[in-house]
Amino acid sequence: MTSDTRPDEVGAVTPPGRRRPPGDRVALRGDLRSALPDAGAAVVVTALVFALLWARMESGASDTVAVMPFMDDPGTYWMYLLSQAFGWSGLLWAWGTVMLGLLLSGPRPARLPVSGQVLERWHRTTSLTTMALMFAHALMFAAELVRYETKVDWAQRLWVAFADTFVPGWYDSGTGKIAIPLGQGALYLAIPLGLLFYVRHRIGANTWRRLHRFVIVVYVLSVWHTLLYGTNVWYGEWPRTVLWLLQLPVAVLLLLRLLRPARRAERLGSPGGGVARPGWWVRAAGRVAVGAIVIGLVVVAVSGRDGGRDRPTHPPATAPHAQETD
The missing domain is CATH 1.10.287 (Helix Hairpins)
Structure with missing residues (x-):
């Protein structure tokens, strides 16, 4: 989920005496290290959202309970709450990385508190964090389904949870028939589109740039998924x-x-x-x-x-x- 414009995308020449890193893996490893503080902040935000959702469910003020009254026990449904928390922090990080990308690829304000290079790095690290949060959101939803399916053996529980969460069209209940495939589409587009940045020199800058424009589709699908299926914004x-x-x-x-x-x-x-x-x-x-x-x-x-x-x-x-x- 990186911006469309970078100096090295148009064939910038490496200064004499300075060699480029040997391959794109170095850039990815470097960004993964740089993303650690950002990921730590995301974990803190997720924990705070989880605590809020838990407290609201325990007090009876939860919209999730209003939609599904049987889910009135946070001790039982804590994995569902954690999935919600990852989903909300993931959407927040997606909003931030899209805003950074649009700021970098369009007209910028005359004065910014940080340089364009710093904004670019923030954009890359928040993109990586967003992908991790999206996957964690889906994984905890699957874990809740494993816990829920108590009438079958473990192998079938794992398969049903995997299929309902990760196989498009498999989930067959209520609004989830539409909302879950939208979320799956966002996840399955986000990961390759985000990681293609690190192989842009192999596929060509123009090809990467054209593909990267579809990142906005990932964000639209994520918001649509939330509006359809987010019980916290149900009403x-x-x-x-x-x-x-x-x-x-x-x-x-x-x-x-x-x-x-x-x-x-x-x-x-x-x-x-x-x-x-x-x-x-x-x-x-x-x-x-x-x-x-x-x-x-x-x-x-x-x-x-x-x-x-x-x-x-x-x-x-x-x-x-x-x-x-x-």
């Missing part, structure tokens, strides 16, 4: 509104990045001005679409019509799905 109340509002700066930065890209070749120009007419119309349509999204986000925030459910008078009492049987 049309302030937490859901805040989640929608957080998408506004992302959309605005994306629009600015499209209107004023850092690379001259990506500027729109006039029809036929060095760009094939179909390509020009595609670029223009993209800018119009993102502008419409910005307006739509403002309308959602102002109107309060954010797709949230009404809180029922008599909450449901069913389990998320029927247990597997031999």
